[in-house]
Amino acid sequence: MSAIRIEQTYPQPTGVVWRALTDPEVVPRWTSTGAGGRPVGFSTEVGTRFQFIGKPKPGWDGVVDCVVLEAREPSVFRFSWTDSGSGDVTEVAFLLAPTGDGGTRLVYEHTGFRGVGGFFMARLLGRVRRTMLRSGLPPVLADLA
Numbered sequence: 001m002s003a004i005r006i007e008q009t010y011p012q013p014t015g016v017v018w019r020a021l022t023d024p025e026v027v028p029r030w031t032s033t034g035a036g037g038r039p040v041g042f043s044t045e046v047g048t049r050f051q052f053i054g055k056p057k058p059g060w061d062g063v064v065d066c067v068v069l070e071a072r073e074p075s076v077f078r079f080s081w082t083d084s085g086s087g088d089v090t091e092v093a094f095l096l097a098p099t100g101d102g103g104t105r106l107v108y109e110h111t112g113f114r115g116v117g118g119f120f121m122a123r124l125l126g127r128v129r130r131t132m133l134r135s136g137l138p139p140v141l142a143d144l145a
Helices: 014-022 027-031 115-144
Strands: 002-010 038-040 049-053 063-072 076-083 089-098 104-113
Touching: 002 115, 014 027, 014 076, 014 089, 014 104, 014 115, 027 038, 027 115, 063 089, 104 115
Parallel strands: none
Antiparallel strands: 002 104, 038 049, 049 063, 063 076, 076 089, 089 104
8 A cells, every 4th residue: 555644844833734724715825736626615524525626637527525534623634535536535634743943743644545556646646745735835824824
């Protein structure tokens, strides 16, 4: 099984990072460096079904179906991720912890990719997520702080 794991530290406190990751008005601002996913029907309530709607690409309609599995503000946000093209169900987790200097350590995990197709999907999505978390999210956090 393949997985994506990205660790990043931000100077903003966990509350600000949590908001950037979970506020449906803010999320598209940093996901625009990827496929521009915007959450539709989103809430952090466990059991909520929502979709990320992104820019369609050849072989992908731009829709991802999700269900909130766990939400403990401001430290854990976990949801399922089902690509409408493949139907494979994977899991995304944002794990936040305060740093000693008032910042936030974020661990992003996307697990459950299976087989050869999953291996290649994890590699592709990993590159996109690194760009979002390293280039897209920092200016949004600076604006929120």
